[in-house]
């Protein structure tokens with residue numbers, strides 16, 4: 038654990054990616070194989086199964102720190118991180134013990150079926166033997182969410198330095214749903230060829246947002262355009278009579294979407310990339326409908342009928358065992374079209390069509406009309422470009438449509454965490470509905486630090502009621518709230534749900550009577 | 564009901580004595596705990612403060628103000644009310660103000676800390692009936708390390724940088740933290756350079772007879788000196804053209820907020836040293852318990868939470884709304 042704590046402190050003390058890579062490579066050089074694998078897993082959010090309830094952890098920490106639970110909760114809310122709160126609250130180390138990282142993790146997983154009293158004894162003993170950083174890391178292992186600013190790309194680079202192997206190959210080996218429980222460092226990275234494991238997906242090629250004008254991309258004839266759908270990115274694999282559907286988060290979701298098993302009846306092996314959506318009677322549904330599907334581990338007959346899923350395919354990386362990723366986009370597109378044509382017509386696979394445009398002005402017009410097509414914007418791809426690994430500039434760009442905007446009034450404010458612990462940073466906004474106000478969105482980003490300070494002093498001076506960290510305020514401050522899309526929703530009091538709401542501007546020039554109504558918002562539903 | 568001090572719209576008021584303590588609106592007579600801008604405001608007709616604060620007040624407010632200094636521990640009588648100043652350990656010249664008559668003893672502590680520095684008098688524990696306290700770091704996660712340990716961290720960071728000719732910029736309030744850093748780091752590592760506003764404060768202090776280490780303004784230093792230097796710069800001047808001129812520099816923040824990982828990360832800081840001029844959780848509790856006060860008034864910081872905590876511990880406490888800010892989490896105001 039000492040080495041891991043040192044690694045963590047080093048990584049946490051720099052913002053330079055290169056330095057992080059150096060620290061990681063150095064760690065890989067000296068760490069044991071099991072520890073290495075766990076570090077890779079923890080940093081890529083493959084955390085071990087939770088064996089201790091968060092509620093209990095909080096109670097034990099408060100008890101050990103000899104403070105009332107309410108004080109623990111208030112403090113936790115302000116610090117914003119449970120692992121850190123506990124590490125900083127509890128009494129100092131009693132007797133230092135150095136146990137390797139994987140040992141801690143294994144012991145934690147062995148707690149699974151133990152009685153709460155026994156778990157408590159173990160956790161308290163552990164805390165007593167760890168220093169402050171180790172406690173924080175130990176707690177993080179339990180709670181999950183290692184946000185240390187280490188991207189997958191950084192891990193890949195560090196491993197490729199350490200193993201002296203091509204980063205793209207390392208990235209490919211790291212794909213899939215391996216965990217330190219079902220593989221070893223040697224098996225995952227040294228002995229195996231990526232192709233040995235038939236379920237293994239390719240690293241997704243990720244697009245950059247287009248900043249500036251499309252004209253900057255050069256001659257229009259080098260580019261293709263297609264709609265960008267609002268679903269989730271997925272990779273569908275058929276190899277040796279087996280089918281695998283992977284989400285972009287590298288979760289295997291094959292069983293959640295049984296409609297794709299019909300593809301097993303089709304000829305040949307393939308790996309295709311596309312957008313997973315819900316599509317009924319040939320009409321693409323909004324994201325809320327897909328969310329209903331994503332929430333079900335085992336969908337029933339009814340939901341399958343009401344919300345059938347489909348994959349809108351836009352790339353093909355492998356066909357009958359041949360890796361196509363180095364071929365040009367335009368060639369892959371032809372192969373994809375032929376493949377799609379060869380499928381039976383009742384397959385849940387739709388082709389992402391190339392849009393026709395002769396000039397960038399044509400493309401702009403297509404983008405402007407994207408919302409009517411229920412798309413989020415356009416994807417621009419360069420015709421000669423290969424299928425790259427990870428987020429790389431140059432060949433794929435997402436060109437989103439401008440957000441929808443509505444004027445709303447603030448009715449609740451919530452205190453922020455960490456640096457903004459004494460500011461109010463999360464706000465709930467409402468729209469008019471006859472004589473009443475209906476909350477419709479929560480948003481936090483979009484204001485400058487000085488605006489946050491100003492609105493915070495307004496909240497402090499005008500709080501009507503306090504509900505823990507949340508304060509209600511008189512509805513007088515008007516804001517422009519931007520969002521990507523809006524759809525009907527039964528789960529929300531307002532009856533509508535907006536996608537990615539954020540504050541665009543504080544409209545000090547506007548009065549509460551000037552805000553939009555709920556009907557105005559509903560009118561934006563396509 | 565206590566009556567010697569009231570919490571009025573202009574600030575803490577002693578009617579009997581005819582004076583205010585750290586008022587935020589212009590008054591006739593103001594007693595000032597320390598020279599930070601949220602406690603020492605302009606516009607009062609008469610100021611009374613600890614002797615070391617006199618020059619600072621003149622520098623920060625105006626050279627024309629009417630200000631009187633008083634040394635620590637000396638008791639004077641203002642209209643039948645006894646007044647004395649006692650070390651608060653917060654910054655140079657910072658005082659707790661003790662106010663008493665035959666009925667009540669009050670201590671208004673302003674901002675305070677318990678750690679002992681080489682360059683200022685340590686916090687004085689006092690008994691009183693009514694204690695007015697801050698609670699800037701009034702949460703149980705704020706637990707300062709031994710100051711020597713933090714100073715060692717600063718020294719070794721500076722040493723590592725200077726050995727590879729990398730200038731070390733440390734962010735610290737020009738009044739208070741800057742002098743604490745300058746006076747307590749290991750001098751032999753390299754030259755200590757300052758930002759203009761730190762230098763100005765230092766000059767004022769030296770002119771009024773306070774001994775400080777010799778420092779140089781950044782603009783007066785050679786390239787070689789800069790490469791080995793610890794450069795003390797106020798938070799407001801970080802990320803400015805001033806720091807941009809210093810090539811290949813390393814940056815660190817010295818603040819109690821650096822105790823929170825979120826605060827450090829959101830600043831994008833490579834290095835954060837947990838060094839505060841305010842009391843931590845154990846410090847606040849220790850100081851308050853010692854007073855044996857029958858009532859504690861909590862003025863600024865995590866007031867609601869800290870008040871609730873004190874009451875849960877059997878200490879009668881109440882939150883009072885003031886306009887003091889303490890060490891802000893944004894590190895922008897000079898408090």
Ligand SMILES: [Zn+2]
Pocket residue numbers: 597599653674889898
């Ligand atoms: Zn102060």
